[in-house]
Amino acid sequence: MLVQKTSSTLIDTLRRRRQRLAALINFPVILWSGSSSPRNYPANVFPYRASSHFLYFTGLPLPNAAILLEAGKLELFMDNPKPEAALWHGEMPTPEEIAQLIGADAARPMAELDSFVEGAATIAVQDAATWTRQSQILNRWVLPQNPPQGIDLELAKAIISLRLIHDADALAELCQAATVTVEAHKAGMRFTMNAKIEAEVRAAMERVIIAHNMTTSYNSIVTVHGEVLHNEQYHHSLLAGDLLLADVGAETSGGWAADVTRTWPVSGKFSSTQRDIYNVVLAAHDACIANIRPGVEYQDIHLLACSHIAVGLKDLGILRGNPQDLVEMDAHALFFPHGVGHLVGLDVHDLEDFGDIAGYEEGRVRSDRFGLGYLRLNRPLRPGMLVTIEPGFYQVPAIFNNPHLRSKYQDVVNWERLSLFADVRGIRIEDDVLVTAEGSKVLTIELPTDVNDVEQLVQQAN
Amino acid sequence: MLVQKTSSTLIDTLRRRRQRLAALINFPVILWSGSSSPRNYPANVFPYRASSHFLYFTGLPLPNAAILLEAGKLELFMDNPKPEAALWHGEMPTPEEIAQLIGADAARPMAELDSFVEGAATIAVQDAATWTRQSQILNRWVLPQNPPQGIDLELAKAIISLRLIHDADALAELCQAATVTVEAHKAGMRFTMNAKIEAEVRAAMERVIIAHNMTTSYNSIVTVHGEVLHNEQYHHSLLAGDLLLADVGAETSGGWAADVTRTWPVSGKFSSTQRDIYNVVLAAHDACIANIRPGVEYQDIHLLACSHIAVGLKDLGILRGNPQDLVEMDAHALFFPHGVGHLVGLDVHDLEDFGDIAGYEEGRVRSDRFGLGYLRLNRPLRPGMLVTIEPGFYQVPAIFNNPHLRSKYQDVVNWERLSLFADVRGIRIEDDVLVTAEGSKVLTIELPTDVNDVEQLVQQAN
Numbered sequence: 043m044l045v046q047k048t049s050s051t052l053i054d055t056l057r058r059r060r061q062r063l064a065a066l067i068n069f070p071v072i073l074w075s076g077s078s079s080p081r082n083y084p085a086n087v088f089p090y091r092a093s094s095h096f097l098y099f100t101g102l103p104l105p106n107a108a109i110l111l112e113a114g115k116l117e118l119f120m121d122n123p124k125p126e127a128a129l130w131h132g133e134m135p136t137p138e139e140i141a142q143l144i145g146a147d148a149a150r151p152m153a154e155l156d157s158f159v160e161g162a163a164t165i166a167v168q169d170a171a172t173w174t175r176q177s178q179i180l181n182r183w184v185l186p187q188n189p190p191q192g193i194d195l196e197l198a199k200a201i202i203s204l205r206l207i208h209d210a211d212a213l214a215e216l217c218q219a220a221t222v223t224v225e226a227h228k229a230g231m232r233f234t235m236n237a238k239i240e241a242e243v244r245a246a247m248e249r250v251i252i253a254h255n256m257t258t259s260y261n262s263i264v265t266v267h268g269e270v271l272h273n274e275q276y277h278h279s280l281l282a283g284d285l286l287l288a289d290v291g292a293e294t295s296g297g298w299a300a301d302v303t304r305t306w307p308v309s310g311k312f313s314s315t316q317r318d319i320y321n322v323v324l325a326a327h328d329a330c331i332a333n334i335r336p337g338v339e340y341q342d343i344h345l346l347a348c349s350h351i352a353v354g355l356k357d358l359g360i361l362r363g364n365p366q367d368l369v370e371m372d373a374h375a376l377f378f379p380h381g382v383g384h385l386v387g388l389d390v391h392d393l394e395d396f397g398d399i400a401g402y403e404e405g406r407v408r409s410d411r412f413g414l415g416y417l418r419l420n421r422p423l424r425p426g427m428l429v430t431i432e433p434g435f436y437q438v439p440a441i442f443n444n445p446h447l448r449s450k451y452q453d454v455v456n457w458e459r460l461s462l463f464a465d466v467r468g469i470r471i472e473d474d475v476l477v478t479a480e481g482s483k484v485l486t487i488e489l490p491t492d493v494n495d496v497e498q499l500v501q502q503a504n
Numbered sequence: 505m506l507v508q509k510t511s512s513t514l515i516d517t518l519r520r521r522r523q524r525l526a527a528l529i530n531f532p533v534i535l536w537s538g539s540s541s542p543r544n545y546p547a548n549v550f551p552y553r554a555s556s557h558f559l560y561f562t563g564l565p566l567p568n569a570a571i572l573l574e575a576g577k578l579e580l581f582m583d584n585p586k587p588e589a590a591l592w593h594g595e596m597p598t599p600e601e602i603a604q605l606i607g608a609d610a611a612r613p614m615a616e617l618d619s620f621v622e623g624a625a626t627i628a629v630q631d632a633a634t635w636t637r638q639s640q641i642l643n644r645w646v647l648p649q650n651p652p653q654g655i656d657l658e659l660a661k662a663i664i665s666l667r668l669i670h671d672a673d674a675l676a677e678l679c680q681a682a683t684v685t686v687e688a689h690k691a692g693m694r695f696t697m698n699a700k701i702e703a704e705v706r707a708a709m710e711r712v713i714i715a716h717n718m719t720t721s722y723n724s725i726v727t728v729h730g731e732v733l734h735n736e737q738y739h740h741s742l743l744a745g746d747l748l749l750a751d752v753g754a755e756t757s758g759g760w761a762a763d764v765t766r767t768w769p770v771s772g773k774f775s776s777t778q779r780d781i782y783n784v785v786l787a788a789h790d791a792c793i794a795n796i797r798p799g800v801e802y803q804d805i806h807l808l809a810c811s812h813i814a815v816g817l818k819d820l821g822i823l824r825g826n827p828q829d830l831v832e833m834d835a836h837a838l839f840f841p842h843g844v845g846h847l848v849g850l851d852v853h854d855l856e857d858f859g860d861i862a863g864y865e866e867g868r869v870r871s872d873r874f875g876l877g878y879l880r881l882n883r884p885l886r887p888g889m890l891v892t893i894e895p896g897f898y899q900v901p902a903i904f905n906n907p908h909l910r911s912k913y914q915d916v917v918n919w920e921r922l923s924l925f926a927d928v929r930g931i932r933i934e935d936d937v938l939v940t941a942e943g944s945k946v947l948t949i950e951l952p953t954d955v956n957d958v959e960q961l962v963q964q965a966n
Contacts (some may be wrong), residue, residue, distance in 0.1 A: 079541045080630040081553050082759070082850070084648060086722055089736075091543050128902030129841060132732035168542040186546060253707035255738050260548055270594035274551075275718050299543075306570060384722040388544070395545035440590030457534035458804030483539035 046284020052101050053145035055211040059099055059204060061114045066200035069161050069193055070112040074176055076105050076167040089257060093167045093202060094388035097297040098142050103425070106445050107243075109146070110158050115230075116145040119155045119348045122145050130350035155179060162333040163197035165190065165395070189397055202393055202400045207426035212387065213476070215298035216428060219256070220474055220485035222292040223300040226250040227489050228499060230264070230288050231306050234280065234504035243278035247290050256292045259299035259390040267303060269436045272382060284308040285316055291390060299390040301430050302486050303472035310501040317493055319435050321465045322354030324491055326433040327471045330382060334475055334482035338429075340429065344382040347433040348374040348413060373411030373454045376441055381417035383430035386474055391418060392428075410446075423477045432472030437464075507887040509710060514563050515607035517673040521561055521666060523576045524675050528662035531623050531655055532574040534637055537566050538629040551719060555629045556857075558849035563673075571608070579619045580608040596886045617641060625655035625810070626827050627663070627857070643886040651859055659736040663947050664855055669888035674849065675938070677760035678890060680707075682936055682947035684754040685762035688712040688949050690961060692750050693768055696742065697965035701728050703738035708807075713754045721761035723854040724849060726752035729773045730767060731898045746770040747778055752758035753852060761852040761893050765934035771964040779955055781897050784816030786953055787934045792844060794936055798946035801880045802891065808842040810836040810854070810875060817897075819875030821921040835916045838903055843879035848936055853880060855892075885939045892946070894934030903922050916951060930935020 078087035092103040099109060099116070107120035114187065123134050141149035142303030152214045154340070157182055166173050166186040176184040190198045211258075226247040233246035244264035251258055264330040265273040266280060280286065289303040305320065307313075312320060326347040333346055351374045352365040360377075361368055368374060385392035385401060393400030398408060399476045403421045408414075419429060441447055490496055531607070537558040553564040561571060561578070562817055567929035569582035580603045586598050587845050603611035611655035621642055628648040638646040649862045651963060652660045664672035670678060686708040687842055696794075726737040728742060742748065751765040767782065769775075780959060788809040795808055809886030813836045814827040832837060847854035847863060855862030860870060865883045870876075899922075903909055952958055 079543075080552065080648065081541075081550075082556050082630065083853065084630070085856060086541070088541065089723055094544050125902070129900055130737060132729065132731070133901060168546070186542065239717065240836065241717040243717040245711040245713075246712055249707040249711040251707075252710055253704040255701065255703035261551055267594065270592070272592040273594060373845060390548060391545070394547060438591055439595060440587070492765045 045126065051142050051211055053109065054110035056099060056101060056116070056145055057114070059208070060111050060116055062204055063111060063200055063336050064114040065097075066203065067163070067196055069163055070157070070158065071197055072159065072162045073099060073111065074149075074164070074167045074172050075107040076169050076172045077106050079169045080432060092297065093165070094297060094372065095165050097293050098201070098386055100207060101296055102140065103295065103297065104140065106152075108152070108155055110155075110162070115160075116144070116146045117148040117150060118144070119152050121152050123337040130386065135145050135405035148242060161193075161451070164200070164345055165194065165198060168395070173190045180323070185494065186395065189399070202396065205393055207384070207399070207424060208428055208476075209426075212298065213296045215296050216300070216386070216474070217298050217485055219259070219292045219294050219298050219304075221291065221488075222251055222254045222256055223302045224486055224489040226290055227288060227302060227304050228292070231304070231496065231499040232502050234286060234306065234308055234500055235310055237393050239276070239279055239280060240266060240278050240286070243280075243286060244276050246288070251290075252290045254292070256294055259291045259301065261295035263287065264319040266308070266467070268434075268437050268470065270468075271436070280308045280470065281308065281310045281434060282314065285466065285469060287337065287474065288471055289470065293390075297388045297450075299386055299388065300474055301386050301390045302474065302489065303432055303470040304489065304491075304496065305469045305471065306496050306500050310497055310503070312493055312497065313465055316360055316466050316469075319463060320469055320493055322351060322358065323433050323435050323469050323471050324349035324493075325354060327431055329471070330431045330433065331473070331475055331482060331484060334423060334429075334477055335478060336423055336425050336433075336479065338423055341414070341417060342421055342483050343431070344414070344417050347431075348378065351378045351433065351435065358463075359456055360463065361454055362456060362488060363454050369413070371452055372411055376447065376451055376455065377435050377437070378433060379416060379436070379438065379441060380434070381419070382470070383432050384418040386428045386430055394418070414476060425477050425479045427477045429475055429477070431475050432470055434470035435466065436468045436470065437466065508933070517561060517671060518561060518578070518591065518607055519576070520671070522573050522578055524666055525573060527577040527663055527822075528665065529658055531624070531625055531658075532572060534617070534621065534624045534626050535561060535571050536626070536629045536634050537562075537569040537574065537846060537908070537911060538634045539568050541631045545831060548552055554759065555627070556759060557627050559850055560663070560667060564606060565600065565757065565759065566602065568614075570614070571626070572617075576768045578606070578608045579610040579612060580606070581612050581614050581619075583614050584874075606888075610962045624715050625659035626830055627652065627656065628693065630857070645711075646680045648811055648857065651861070651895070655936065659765070660858050660861060660938065667849055668847070669857055669886060670890055670938075671888075674760065676849070677756045677758050678762070678936070678949055681721070681754045681756050681760050681762035682764075684713055684716045684718055685752065686948055686951040687768050688752055688754065689750060692752070693958065693961040694964050696748060696768065696770055696906075696962055697772055697902055699742055700736070701742060702728060702740050702748070705750065707743075709750065709752050711773050713752075715746075716754070718756055721744070721755035721763065723754045725749065728770070728929070730932065731900050732930075733898070733900075742770045743774065744771045745927050747928065747931060749932055751932065751934065752954050755852075759850045761848055761850065762936055762948065763848055763852045763934065764936065764951065765894055765932040766951065766953075766958065767931040767933065768958050768962050772959055772965070774955055774959065775927055777925045778928050778931075780786070780820055781925060782931055782955055784813060785819065785895050785931050785933050786955075787816060787896050788812035788837055789893055789953065793935070793937055793944060793946060796885060796893075796939055798885055798887050798939060798941065800885050801881055802885055803876070803879060805893070806876070806879050807831065809844040809893075810840065811878055813840045813895065813897065821924075822919060822925065823916055825916050829873070832914070834873055835913055837875035837919065839899070839907065840895060841878065841898070842896070843904060845894050845934070846880035848892055849891045856880070887939050887941045889939045891937055891939070892934050893937050894932055895931035896926065896930065898930045899928065915953065
C-alpha cells in the first residue's frame with residue numbers, strides 16, 4: 043500500500059538521522075505515526091497524514107505504527123493487518139517486510155510497546171485516537187496543544203536541531219515538491235483567462251499536484267481578495283481588473299512540502315498601478331533572496347523587506363517620511379503586516395507543532411511590535427535551512443479602519459494618493475529558498491516573477 | 505466566508521425540518537457544528553467539514569457554533585470573531601446576520617450555552633475538540649465511537665426518520681452533487697487514453713469537482729486494481745489491457761453527497777472477457793433499478809443483484825449449478841462480496857455515524873451470512889429515500905486463497921474457466937437512485953453504462 047517506492051539511500055539516511063539523534067540525547071524515544079482523522083463519520087476519514095516526526099525517522103506514512111529510537115537503534119511496532127482487511131485494502135506488506143525496507147532492527151506487535159515505555163520521551167501526535175493512546179501508555183498527558191516539557195522538551199530540541207538542517211534525501215524530496223508546485227502555478231496562470239471563478243483556477247493548479255500523486259501541503263489560497271491573508275473561499279468571479287493571488291504548494295508522499303505564491307492579472311495585463319506595487323514587492327523579494335547567506339539573521343531579512351516596502355511606497359507617494367523611520371515606527375506593517383517567511387520542511391511551517399521553540403533561537407521571544415509580532419522565524423541562517431521569502435502588499439480594511447492605527451499613522455500615509463491604487467487589494471510573491479554555504483539557492487526558480495514573464499504565461503491561455 | 509449563497513427557500517425548509525423534529529420528541533436538542541481537525545500541526549487543518557446533523561438544521565457549514573432546537577424554535581450560539589481574525593480571514597458576518605439568514609429565533613454567545621443544557625439531547629461530533637466540549641458542558645461522555653443512549657438515542661431515531669426521506673431542498677443539492685459527479689466521470693473517461701498512471705485520471709476527475717467549488721464526498725478510488733475494494737493508491741501504471749475502476753463523488757458546499765462508480769477500459773476497448781463480465785454486472789445493476797419502488801425491501805434488491813450475478817456467471821461457465829441454490833449458498837459472494845448499496849444524503853453512507861440504527865429497520869440486525877453480512881441497508885424503500893445501486897464483480901486474492909472458502913465452493917466454481925477471465929480484476933457500476941412514488945429516478949442517469957457508450961467516451965480522448 044504505502045510502500046510505492048523507497049529511495050536507495052533511504053536506509054542509510056535514516057540510520058544517520060537516528061545516530062545524530064543519539065548523539066544529542068541519552069534516553070529512549072517512542073514516536074507514534076498517528077491514525078486517520080474522521081470527517082463526517084468514523085469510517086469516512088480525511089486523507090491520512092502521518093506525523094512529521096515519525097516520517098523523519100521512517101520515511102514511510104505507515105498508519106497506526108510506532109517506533110522506538112534508542113542509541114541509534116530503530117524498532118518498529120505495528121500489527122499485522124487483520125485478515126478481512128485484505129478484502130477492503132488489498133494485500134499489505136508485513137511489519138517484518140516494512141522493517142527491512144527502513145532498516146529497522148526489529149518488528150514487534152503493538153502490544154509489546156508497553157514494555158518499552160519506561161523513561162521514554164515522545165511528541166504528541168495531532169489526532170485524538172493517537173494522543174489518547176500515547177497518554178495511556180506513557181501514563182501522563184501527551185496533548186498536542188501543550189508545549190513539551192521535561193524529556194519531551196529535550197527531545198523536541200534535539201529533533202529541531204536535526205530537522206532545521208536538511209540532508210540530501212530531504213532536499214531531493216523538497217525539490218520534487220518545488221518542481222510540481224512550479225508546474226501547478228504555471229497551469230494556474232495559463233488557465234486564468236479561461237476561468238470564470240477562483241475555484242476553476244484552483245482546480246487547474248491542484249490537478250497538477252494530484253496528477254503527480256501528491257497532495258497540497260496546506261489549504262490552497264486562490265483568490266481575487268488577497269487582502270484576506272488566509273482566504274479559503276473560491277467562489278468569487280474573476281473580473282478583468284482583478285489580481286489573482288495564488289498561494290499553493292505540493293507535498294510529496296513522504297510528507298515534504300513546498301509553499302509558493304504568485305500574483306497575476308486576470309486579464310493578462312497588470313494595470314500601471316498594479317505593476318508599480320508589484321515591482322515594489324518584487325524588489326523586496328529579490329533583495330531578501332540576494333542577502334540570504336549563512337550567519338545572516340532572518341529577522342534582518344524581514345527588516346530588509348520592510349525597508350524595501352517603505353522605500354517603494356514612499357517613491358510611489360503613498361508613504362511620507364524617511365524610510366528608516368517609517369520601518370522603525372512600523373508604518374510598513376499597515377501594508378505588509380505579516381512576517382517575510384518561515385521554515386519549510388516536513389511541515390509547511392516546519393516544526394510549528396513546537397510553537398516558537400523551533401522558529402525562535404533559544405532565549406528569543408516574539409516582539410510585540412506591530413511590524414514584527416507575526417514573524418515566525420528568528421534565527422541566524424545556516425546552510426541546509428529552507429525558508430520562504432514572501433513579502434506582500436495588502437489593503438486590509440481591518441487595518442485601515444482600525445481607529446488606533448488610523449490615527450497613529452495619519453500623517454505618514456497619503457490616503458488620497460493611496461486611493462489611486464484601489465485596484466491592488468493584495469499582492470504576495472513567495473519562493474522557497476535554501477541557505478547554502480555560498481549563499482542561497484531558490485528551489486522554485488523556474489517560476490517567473492518578472493511582470494512581463496508573468497503576463498506572458500497568463501496570455502498563453504489554452 | 506461560508507455564506508456564499510443560501511437558497512431562497514432555505515428558511516422555510518429549515519423551519520419545516522425542525523417542526524417535524526418537534527413532532528417526534530419533547531426535549532431540547534443541542535447540536536454542535538464541530539471545528540477543524542488538525543493535520544500535521546494545530547494551525548494546518550484539514551478542510552473544515554461541519555457535522556451533518558448541524559448542516560441539516562442550519563444549511564450552513566459554520567465552524568465552532570451550536571444550535572438549540574426546542575419545540576420548533578432555533579437558537580444559534582456562536583461568538584463574534586476576534587478582531588484580529590479579520591486580518592487573516594476577512595470580515596465575517598455577525599452571528600446576528602447569520603441567525604437572520606437561517607431564520608433563527610435568537611443569536612447568543614457560546615458562553616450562554618451552559619444555561620440551556622438541562623435535559624438536552626445531543627449527537628457526538630467527530631472532532632476531538634468538539635466532543636470534549638460536548639462532554640464537558642453536558643457533564644456526561646459524548647463520544648463519537650459510542651452508540652447513542654437514552655434521550656440521545658431517541659434523538660438519533662427522530663433525526664433518522666427525518667433524514668431518511670429527502671425534502672425538495674435536499675434533493676436540489678443532491679442533484680447538484682450528482683450532476684458535477686457525472687461531469688467528473690466523463691472527464692476521467694475522456695482523459696484516460698492520455699494518462700500514464702491512475703493519479704492523472706483521478707486529477708482530471710477531481711479537477712471538475714474542485715472547479716465547481718465542491719469537494720469529494722469521500723476519498724476517491726481510481727484504480728486498475730478494482731479487486732481491492734477500498735483502494736486508495738493512485739500510482740499504478742495504466743496498461744493497455746487494464747480496466748480502470750473509478751468510484752468518485754462530489755459533495756456540495758452544504759454537505760450533500762453523490763457516490764458514483766464506473767469501470768472502463770484503459771485502451772478504449774473492452775476485451776471480450778471484460779465485456780462479458782461487465783454485461784453481467786450491468787444486467788444486475790439495471791434489474792435492481794428497474795425493481796426499486798416504494799414498499800420493496802432493499803435486501804431483496806440486493807438478493808436480486810446476487811441472482812443476476814449468479815445467473816450471468818453460470819451462463820459464462822464460471823459457476824455451476826442452479827442459480828437460486830448458488831445465491832442461497834452465497835457462491836455469488838466469492839465475486840460480489842459487498843452489499844448492493846446504501847443510503848446517500850449528507851453523508852455518502854448516510855447516517856452511518858449511528859451504525860446500523862439508520863441502515864437497519866428496527867428489530868433487524870446484520871446477517872452473518874458471507875453474502876449478506878456487508879449489506880449496509882435493510883429497510884423497506886419509501887419515496888424520498890436516495891440509495892446507491894452498485895453491484896460488482898471482483899477477483900479478490902484474499903477470498904480465492906481463503907482455504908475455507910476455496911474448499912466450500914470447490915465444486916461450484918469452474919476455476920479453469922475462470923482463469924480465462926484473468927483480465928477482469930474488478931468491475932463496479934454504481935448510480936444514485938431516488939425512490940419515487942412511481943418507482944425510481946436515477947440522479948446520475950446522464951452518465952452512460954452501456955459498453956459501447958462508455959468506449960465511445962474513452963475514445964474521445966482529448
